[in-house]
Amino acid sequence: MEHKIDLIALLTYVDPAYLSYQEWVNVGMALKYEGYTASEWDDWSKRDSGRYRPGECFKKWTTFEGSGKPVTGATITQMAKDNGWLPRSSDREDHELGWEDEIASDYVIVDKNWIEGKEIHEPKDWNPLQQITTYLQTLFEASENVGYVTDTWQNDDGKYLPTKGAYDRTAGELIELLHKGSGDIGEVFGDYDPAAGAWIRFNPLDGKGVKNENVTEFRYALVESDTMEIEKQNAIMRELELPIAVMVYSGGKSLHAIVRVEAANYDEYRKRVDYLYNVCKRNGLNIDNQNRNPSRLSRMPGIERNGKKQFIVDTNLGKSSWAEWHEWIEGVNDDLPDPESLENSWDNMPQLAPPLIHGVLRQGHKLLLAGPSKAGKSFSLIELSIAIAEGIKWLSWQCAQGRVLYVNLELDSASCLHRFRDVYTAFGLPPRNIGNIDIWNLRGKSVPMDKLAPKLIRRAAKKNYIAVIVDPIYKVLTGDENSADQMAHFTNQFDKIATELGASVIYCHHHSKGAQGGKKSMDRASGSGVFARDPDALIDLVELDITEALLKQEENKAICAVYKRFFQQYNPEYLRNSVSQDDLLSAKEMEEHSRRAIYNTEQAAAHAEIQRVLEAVRGRSAWRVEGTLREYAKFKPVNMWFDYPVHRIDEVGSLKDIDPEGESSQPPWKKATDKRKGKADKERRSKAEEFEDVVDNCNFGEPPTVKDIIEWYASTGKEVAERTVRDWVKKFGYMIDKNNGNVIVKVDSDDND
Structure with a gap:
């Protein structure tokens, strides 16, 4: 059966209020293509109370006729991923990983079915002035503007909704006015409807408005869930060690946790809130995505709502900062195995990998x-x-x-x-x-x-x-x-x-x-x-310094092998009766035998074959294979020829006494001196060698431009000027080839003469 993702569940991660008109339409088209109903699109769209119009979804739905390039469920899946959704590991158990799937932790810390609730307690001595003052002092600097709302209106369902509210006074001003007054919050913030309560914005504003662009510091995010008991909300938030600056009881069905996210800008704020909400959701807090807004309103403490008090439950809970909490979350979700007792395995060792x-x-x-x-x-x-x-x-x-x-x-x-x-x-x-x-x-x-x-x-x-x-x-x-x-x-x-x-x-x-x-x-x-x-086995190839004598020896072998093959094909009886074992090892003797053993036409073919194999011998390179192994004992070096296109083991030992390139027989004192000198040279690696490495590797083996060189250095944290690179080009034996795209190439030695 084909694995199918529930797109309606994914839409809980997508807030219609943050979508453009076309993105909102795309969601509807994707739902229709995947077999969902207009009612499901309409229910989701209602979450955007500012733009939602009854009946608009159903009217638009009838215009979706399909096209050659349909909008599919993948559009909704990607939107959900962009807002923090990750495929659960349980989802992967019965289907192949998707092309863009990531192997990620589930960040599950709390089992909400087993966690015990933690009660909240209303303050014994109700002091509204102290409540709002503590809130302002905890979240704001004295010079920062605070947004708040006390005026409300009712929609058709009788629900109280906040107005735009005020945003032009600082925290310091508000605190000063509160302490100068009679203790009535309404004197400072304005009278509020006791049936509705009042709201306050938890991030500072610029004093010009209440939109996201008016937020001056992306310091806090709101975590709220009204789908479970207050006591369990309290317990889970504490168990998650959320870096909560202030936790407020809303006077209704939820707690409002003002969580430190300490983002540098709006983009970072969104990413951190996505991460925060993802962790909360995976641990049982089903958070309303509309709360993502950095200029979002939260419940103001020190206010009464429908006979219930909005009050501060606690301050400065959990980890002290976002960085500390993020590191802790990643740490407890490291997916590392538990330590194993050697005693438990001693008499029942696991089988080694074959x-x-x-x-x-x-x-x-x-x-x-x-x-x-x-x-x-x-x-x-x-x-x-x-x-x-x-x-x-x-x-x-x-x-x-x-x-x-x-x-x-x-x-x-x-x-x-x-x-x-x-x-x-x-x-x-x-x-x-x-x-x-x-x-x-x-x-x-x-x-x-x-x-x-x-x-x-x-x-x-x-x-x-x-x-x-x-x-x-x-x-x-x-x-x-x-x-x-x-x-x-x-x-x-x-x-x-x-x-x-x-x-x-x-x-x-x-x-x-x-x-x-x-x-x-x-x-x-x-x-x-x-x-x-890093590797369990390192196999290393080092070139051997072939001598002229060895090449002559290999040429002799190759010539003898050609003649022997021709004798076997055209005169095997002569090979058995007239060619000695010593003759088989001498090119000169085998050539003499060829004049008696095979006709002139076969001799000519043999000579042509000999020329071919001699070219092949001269084109060979010799190599020594060494290694460093983790699971096995060190092996003896293996010598081989690279005879294009294959490597052939030196079965007869011709290469066993050949030194690698750059190494020669030296007395011990000379080797020790060279070793010290080599160590010193390595420690002060020359600029020329460094530049040569950069030219060879910065453009994946292709000749680079000056810009490629500059960008490579920048990627390592080192800023290099264009003029400096051009100086190095001349100084270290390179040139800029203007006929081939201005790439940097090595100057041939002949060009330097």
Whole structure:
């Protein structure tokens, strides 16, 4: 059965008084489209007493004939979200997360069915003067204008409603007049109708009017609920630790809590009130949304209404400020598990997650692949995707078989698909289980990781992936990669994905600038150390410094392999009887044999093939794979060749004694000296290196403009002038390419000669 949201319930979050005429019409059109009645639209519209006209909804309803682009229930859902509604977790249990759904706490603290009521007590010595004076002194500065209403009128239903009232006197003036008078509030505020009571505005005004734009300080909000017993209202407000400045009994069915929200402006006020009301509603206080107005009237204490007194119940309740209360609310709703007793688990240990990559990574854990450019990191992740799909080895490690999602952020769709097929072909693998691989192509459509994570979870929720591979992360990186707290927030998104899907999350990142050979694997990734500490497994690629002698040796192997293949095809008997084991290892000897073993046409084909493989050998790069693991013992370094488009393990050990680039054999004293020097260099990272990093990364790998550089520095809190950037361009070996959009490019060394 399709999950359907109750739109009428959502409309409790939407106040018609705050909507434009077109927005009000859109609500009606959406209700009609979704099968609701005109009466339901009319009932909701009555909440806007200022603009409501009997019969108008029914007349308008008949004009809604539908269109090619109908207004649907999604319009009301979005309005409700904008006003504080969040989908409950119980709503999510039987349907997939929506595209824009957020994974959020319910902020439930109070069970209203079990909480005991707390009585309120009318003051024994009734002193109206003291009541209103305490109210004014608690909420206002002496110089601030106060709005209040004592004049009323009755509508057709006999309900007493306030007029615009007064707003041109300060709190100090009112208090002074009250104490100079005879003790009669009416002398200062004006006589009021005892059947109706009187009202007062809880935020200061500018003395020119009583609308929202006349509010000078967005200091307080009104929390009122008249759908439950007074005693329970009192208990829940106190249990929620609301930062209440003054709590007033209305003389009717409710308490009026004047809550500190301490907003800097109207926009912040709305957001904070939405948050406040959301918490209250989730804990049983069904608040009227009309109370959101910052210039809203509340009941004035020290007044009698229909034989009942409007009085202050208490002052300065709960937390002392909005900030303290907000931090407390977030803290008690942290969704963290309770501590576990080791004693309870000692004899019944939980089962460990099964391995995804044997000896390296468990399912549901995180892996970071780090390396420099030219290492073929993306090809390596494609190889890993295939290894998981087919249940075969990746590099030196056996992989579990299952479904994998490859999130492609960098390549266009066609290039990415071709790469997968090229890797299958290069390895000679039959595509038996390509149905296990899903590719999500997001080039040009990627969003920051904290926005992408819920969308990814929604898409992958029922696919049973055992791995999600994100390639590369610089496309979704937010904040300064050298900031530990910002990168911790970034990497936490991978935890959310792993936790929600039960899948391993694998992602790649680039090395920092400079030689990497002398560093530990966990120190090579660019940016904050969070990148190295966060994953459960860090696989690092460092390039090896290939010697000319090694290349000659590899060329010899390649030539021998070509001749052997041709002999096997065209003269296998000669290969068995006339070619020794030593000959099989010598390119020169195999060439001599070819003159006797195969015809000239086959020799020509062999020579053409040899030229091809020699070019491939010269195009190879050599790499050492090292790692830092959390769940498994450290593995021995793995050496491999990157023979485009795949990586091949060095099975014969040709690379075992090769040093990484930037590292050479040195005496101990020299290594110690270099280590101290390197540490000092690292601590005083040069401006040139910093500028090079900014140019390489501030525009997601594309050449930036001067404006891009300035905006990147601004995002880190550092203001840099345009003239300064242009000076750096010249000073650090760059130029502004005026023929290609004024982008900043590196000046070739030849251009400097």
